[in-house]
Amino acid sequence: MVEPERRLLVPDVATIVDIRDETDAGDVKTFRVELDDPVRRAAWKHLPGQCAMVSVFGVGEAMISITSSPTRGWPLELSVKRVGRVTGALHDAQVGDKIGLRGPYGNHFPTEDWTGKDLVFIAGGIGLAPVRCLIDYCLAHRDRFGHVHIIYGARSPGDLCFKPDLFERWPKEKDTRVSLTVDKGDEAWRGPVGFVPAYVEELKPSPENAVTITCGPPIMIKFVLQALAKLGYRDDQIVTTLELKMQCGVGKCGRCNIGDKYVCVDGPVFTLSQIKQLPNEF
């Protein structure tokens, strides 16, 4: 049999096999998807931090972070907030619908450099999506790392994503602490109330032999970085991700550059020391 010709910008067909609401407002959903072609499925290998170009045919393509750890296999999970046209069309899709998938693209979190270190994960809102993949990957290789601290916040209790992980799965893991906060509580909420950066300062995760991974809205990242600096974290201990508009995802379309770096192929994962080398244009 002749292998069909592969083209860089032509996605493989995938099927949505499950859809889960993450938030009470319904603005974040997790899509479980499966590539239709078993050969392509077997060839797919992603690492935490990598992304996929997701197509809704007739609407367009968008770069989405992969939220399921490669250690969990298929189906792949993509958590998507309803923001624009493609994410809106995805939200309108149903189980059984066909989408397109290309990738995985981009670099990955450098977990190979973190052996023996304590890990401090800090995320806000949908920013937990790429971090969740990383957390599960690290927990699947639990013995390679020290203490794990997950600090996460959302606008309200109903906006917390991945509740089964936050409340049931992760707190039961060995030497793992989960600290949650919300901007505004409700009648049932007994936990802390306040923004993530202030909560980080209050929790004071030690920078000694630690790496911190931060994802969330730009404004949260900005103040978390200030908090981490106060706590004594060096720039090379701080890892985050960047995002920009993308069209090809493979460094050709000339869109997502910051200086001479393309977020799609040179990122999305950068240390703060690397980010400080880039021109301020994101």
Next chain:
Amino acid sequence: MATSPVPNSTRLVSRSDLGAWLRALAGERAVLAPVAVGGKTMFRELEAGQEDVVDLETVRTVDSPKGALLPQTEPLLTYAAGKGEDGAATLKVAPAPSSRPAVLFGVRPCDAAALELLDKVFLTGDFVDEQYRARREATTVVAVACPAPARTCFCTSFGLSPGSERGADIVLYGRSGPERKSEPEAYYAVAYTERGEALLAGSPASAVTEVPAGEDGRLEETILAFRSLSTPLGERLGRVDVAPRLDGLFEHPVWEKLAAPCLGCGTCTFVCPTCYCFGVADCGAGGKGVRFRYWDSCKFPQFLLMAAGHNPRPAKRARTRQRFMHKLNYYHHRYGEYLCVGCGRCVDACPVGLHLPLVVGEVRGL
């Protein structure tokens, strides 16, 4: 890069036989060449009968030949949604069909060199664009040396010349040399690549003839004469060398000053033979349609606008800086040379005179 002609793959073509040669090249292949369209010389696929009116005299076509490799719009795939016998959703995605082999005829040396700069983007790195590669491998580039560079030409500022062969499979040199008053009566056709040699070998002997014995010296002198030509704007500009200087100028107020007159029309990016930024969009209805890519422009305000409303380059200053930093610094960091071949189209076409030589001059003066 080949630097000297291979004697056994040089031929002679009379001006009066060019039409016959082009007719012989057509058929299986698409032949694209400069032709007059509505009073302007454009790079177009020849229609039957146009072989005899190819314009090799006008210094540059309004549009560059880049569209032959990266069309202004080109389909990437077609998709068709349906329902299977069990009622389940189905989706067929098919790559766009491959294009016909092509000959780009009468390409200026600057435009031929530009194709190699596009190659670096689409054919190197971790990802190769197979659609571009297929078209590139099926394309033969026949350049023609420039006898009289225009006032706004500056290819020499990038190490090229009116007779350089970079990016060309064959270069045509007017037999009477660059210093002449009328169209040459014949051209030397010098092959610089195997693809070029194959094209010459497959051309009819009636149109493409042997170079008369004893003419080797004249051939070498002619090529050298074209390569030694200076370009008017290139003379004034000198070798472009500003990449290191630009490293520290991202925040400099010069971008505000340069961008002030920019209309954001994007003409510079469309006529430029090296601007390659593209967008991707779907067009269809009823579950069927086509996904295509199209030339986009970093000068357009929406270029980087994201779904949530954030725009990292909301100001003209940032967009102007992006275009020139890409050409003179970012691309240089990534690929080791400048993303410009000095064709001069931006100098001619920009309605407010915001062109690359101006920017180079400003940067040098800082």
